[in-house]
Amino acid sequence: MEFHEISVRSKVVITVTNGSDVQAKFLSKVMKNGETYLLVIPFMYNGMRIRFEGKKMSIHMEVRDAEGVLWTFRNCKIDTIRKNGLKYHKIECAMKKGIENRRGGRRFYIWEPTTFQIEGLEKPAICHLKDIGVEGFSFAMDIRNPELMDGTKVTCHYKDKSGIEIATTGKIVRKEKLDHYHVYGCHLLEHDLELERFVKKLERRMIVTGVELDSMM
Missing domain, CATH: 2.40.10.220 (predicted glycosyltransferase like domains)
Structure with a gap:
């Protein structure tokens, strides 16, 4: 799957690490695909919007295509932006093509x-x-x-x-x-x-x- 092929309303899961152990995993939904970026409903924790900051932080995103195949986009960047009066998390990734999960079954x-x-x-x-x-x-x-x-x-x-x-x-x-x-x-x-x-x-x-x-x- 190419990054620009991720469809609106797709669910995305991000995994955030500090360079070693997995720290957190969050779920959201795509509201707009801007070809080189995604706008998603803000990732929240205990009712608060998350700020993705930290020198050693690594962010990976997973998304499924229409056939149910899982794709991974590594080393993403997430910022908070305002558009049409609403706040979103903006996801960008240097990877233009995701890594396919070839294992078949859902994990x-x-x-x-x-x-x-x-x-x-x-x-x-x-x-x-x-x-x-x-x-x-x-x-x-x-x-x-x-x-x-x-x-x-x-x-x-x-x-x-x-x-x-x-x-x-x-x-x-x-x-x-x-x-x-x-x-x-x-x-x-x-x-x-x-x-x-x-x-x-x-x-x-x-x-x-x-x-x-x-x-x-």
């Missing part, structure tokens, strides 16, 4: 410390569960640890805030560097019914978020 962002059993390691490792979906999951390990190989079996033991526990196993099929982490993408070895139920629960949460966003209009 849900988690970024929580989670226990992983990794083939070849004697003890369980505490890493950040980055995201999860019905086809797999990805996790972030401190870059100071030895790099894991493709094909390594990994079991994720995750418990969410409502008490639901899942244990699902996949194998590493991709890896990339993200700040001070190695991020590993894992594809499930077999279909996991409990994981599917958990993902459906996350989908229901996203629908509620969308309704709240629409009510801001």
Whole structure:
């Protein structure tokens, strides 16, 4: 997807980091595509409009196209502007074409410390569960640890805030560097019914978020 192809009323998610750990994630809606910039409903926290400032701050934006494919635009810049008497957040990005998520299934962002059993390691490792979906999951390990190989079996033991526990196993099929982490993408070895139920629960949460966003209009 090209930046200028992002349609009005698309939902965008931004991830804000301080150069290492993920700090926050925010959702909004596109109100205008100016070809080289987007105007979105201001990102808010506790009723206050957010100011995106900081020397080490990194901002990445995710958006889905009409077919449901997820695209990422990295290193964005966000300013507050006033247009026709209304305030918006203006998003600009040096990337003219987003990075396509080729994993297929929809993933849900988690970024929580989670226990992983990794083939070849004697003890369980505490890493950040980055995201999860019905086809797999990805996790972030401190870059100071030895790099894991493709094909390594990994079991994720995750418990969410409502008490639901899942244990699902996949194998590493991709890896990339993200700040001070190695991020590993894992594809499930077999279909996991409990994981599917958990993902459906996350989908229901996203629908509620969308309704709240629409009510801001």
